[in-house]
Each structure stands twice: as C-alpha cells, then as structure tokens.
Amino acid sequence: MTPNEGAMVAELAGRHWLRGDQIQTMAAAAHLDVDRYKVAGLDENGHPRPESMGERAADAVGWMIVEDGPAGYVAVRGGHPRCAAVGLYQAARFDHAWVVITSHRVAVLRLRDLQNTEEGAVEEILEQARQERSLGGALRGLGKIVKTSATEFVKSARRPPLTERPQDAVLDCPFDVPRQVLHSIVRWKQPMVPEFNGGPRFVQVQFTDDSWARLKTDQAGLTALTGAQQ
Template sequence: MKQQESRLVAELAARHWLRGDQIQAMAPAEHLDVDRYRVAGLDENGHPRPESGLERAADAVGWMIVEDGPVGYVAVRGGHPQCAAVGLYRAARFDHAWLVITSHRLAVLRLRDAQNTEEGKVDEIIEQARRERSLGGALRGIGKIVKTSATEFVRSARRPPLTERPQDAVFECAFEVPRQALHSIVRWKQPMVPEFEGGPRFVQVRFTDDSWARLKTDQAGLAALTGS
C-alpha cells in the first residue's frame, strides 16, 4: 500500500510542485508514538508558554537539556518556535505524509482525503484551546478532539484507500525549506526498544539552525533517507 501511495505522491508532486526539481529521496513520515518538545518558548506538548519573565529565563537554559525517558522521547529540539524542526514535525502530524528531498528543497508532502471533513476541525479545536489557556478549555478541547477523531476513524475505515480513489487525494506541501537548510539525516533508535523485521524505523533530521526533529518511517524509508 505504501509503495502505491508513494507513486501517487510522486505523480502529483510532478504535476503540482516539483517545477523542474528531481526527487532524490522520499519516505513516509509520522510522529513518534509518545513525544515531547524541547523548544524555547514552547511547553512539552508544543504549545506556547505564557510570557512570564521567570519562564523566559528558564527557557534560555532548559531548551538545551535533552532528555529521553519513560514518559516519552524528545521529538523536537530547537532554540525558538519558528525553528525548522518545529515546522517539519508539525507538518508530519497527519496521515499520508511523506518526507521528500529534491535537488533544491526538503519538504513534507501530504495527501489529504477530500472526504475527511473532520481534519480541519481538529486544528480549530487545538487553536481554540490554546487561546483559552485554561484547564477547562483544554479538557473541553481534548474531549472534542477525541469525539472528532473517533467519528472520522469509523468513517475512514469504511472507505477504500486513497490509491483506489485518487480523485479524492488532495495534494499539499505542508512544509518546505531550501536544501541548504538541511544539515543531515541520521538513523535514530529508541533506547531499549528492539527492532523487528518489517517494523518501524526512525530518523533524526538535523537543520543548520541547530534544531532537529525525529520521525517514524519504515525500513525502505530509512534506507532512502540515510543511504544505508
């Protein structure tokens, strides 16, 4: 299924996005199952911190401390919320996302299901909860997200995959930076977690602004992105 979807992404990229560029590597990209942010100005969930003097001072040192532990792995590290790693990680938060490297760019390309009317609602709920900045607002937001996600899960389970109905595949470039903003892509392994044949693999994407993000991919994706 991933190979078929990859071909669809490449076909739509050639039609709508490449503009003479050549795809050099592409791989499915997903969030870590349990993740944390270590970014100055953001809390562990990637939400903006309140602008207090004490928290700004803590950020100045705290963002540099990278910790992986039982409550989740650090997925994003950076010096400010606008760093490349934050943009990359947020772009890969939905299904059907691909990390793509061309001769001039690095991007996250997505296929959005035109029949999925709930996806935009999740973004609206998250933004509303951030604006409220209250426990009650956050809890209401979580409840709405769970309800929305459950509704869409039931609906999507009844639909054929996008590769069988390409007319519903809406192509999007969710993140893009010049190729020179990429420092390197290296393999990353979850500590104490064994790897199995056919199981997930992980990469750490490093940028020249000293930020990095970790993404889940598969074996073919790891090989394509790291050359190993």
C-alpha cells in the same frame, strides 16, 4: 504507507509542486509514538510557554539539555519556536506524510483525503476552545473532538484506501525550505527498544540552525534517507 501511495505522492508532486525540480529522495514519515519537545519558548507538548522573565531564563539553558526517559523521547530540539525542526515535525503530524528531498528543497508532502472532514472540524473546535479560555469550554471542546474523531473513524473504515480513490487525493505541502537548510540525516534508535523485521525505523533530521527532529519511518525510508540497511 505503501509503494502505491509513494507513487501517488510523486505523481501529484510532479503536477502541482516540483515546478521543474526533481525528486532525489522520499520517505514515509510520522511522529514518534511518545514524544516531547525541547525547544525554547515551547512546553514539552509543543505549545507556547507564557512570556515571563522566569520562563525565558529557564529556556535559555533548558533547551540545550536533552533527556530521553520514561516520559517520552525528545522528538524536537531547537533554540526557538520558528526553528526548522519544529516546522518539519509539526508538518509530519498527519497521516500520509512524506519527507521529500530535491536538489533545491526539503519538504513534507502529505496526501489529504477530501472525504475526511475531521481535520477541519477539529481545528475549528480547538480555535473555539482557545477563544473561550475556560475549563468548561475546554471540556466541551474535548467532547466534540472525541465525538468527531469517532464518527470519522467509522466512516474511514468503510472507505477504500486512498490509493484506490485518486480523485479524492489532494497534495498539501505544510513544510518547504531550501536544501541548504538541511545539515544531515542520521539513523536514530530508541534506547533499550529492539528493532524487528518489518517494524518501524527512526531518523534524526539535523538542520543548520542547530535544531533537529526525530521521525518514524520504515526500512525503505531509512535506507532512502540515510543509506542504512540495518
């Protein structure tokens, strides 16, 4: 993320999203590199669990137990799949995502590159695989995703940065909730992992429904969201 990208997000937000509101805080955001969900009704990858009585009983207690370990850090905790933390974390799954706080709203805004055709193609492939419900269909879908991603990677490497192509930039808002849903934002550090100058920083965004999500940002984002300098 660059200051130029942040300025582009703010400019597009003023034209298409703010509707008279004012940005108070904004920060680049991304998923943890290795993450797990601890959410009732979802598995560790954030996918819906089978609706069996046993699963529901396990969820009733299991979602409250938060464990960070070799399998990955818990990135999202919540009592149900529709909690605010799940919405926030899933909205930050794409590149060029920013957490934006105004006097009335908390949102994730992201820049979408109109020349990047991968996202729509991958969603279509995944939907086809879900409909087939077979191992063969899943494997074919995985092969298509790998091929599509590789093709898009080659194309994107040849393009100038999106900040140099403002005509190709579109602002999406995959997460938008009232400000009062936000409880607090605190700094979070990965256990046993040192921090380096210029390296990533992390925050834990806590909501009034007792859910929280951890996001990766940079030093500027950490300062903007929490006021922490180190």
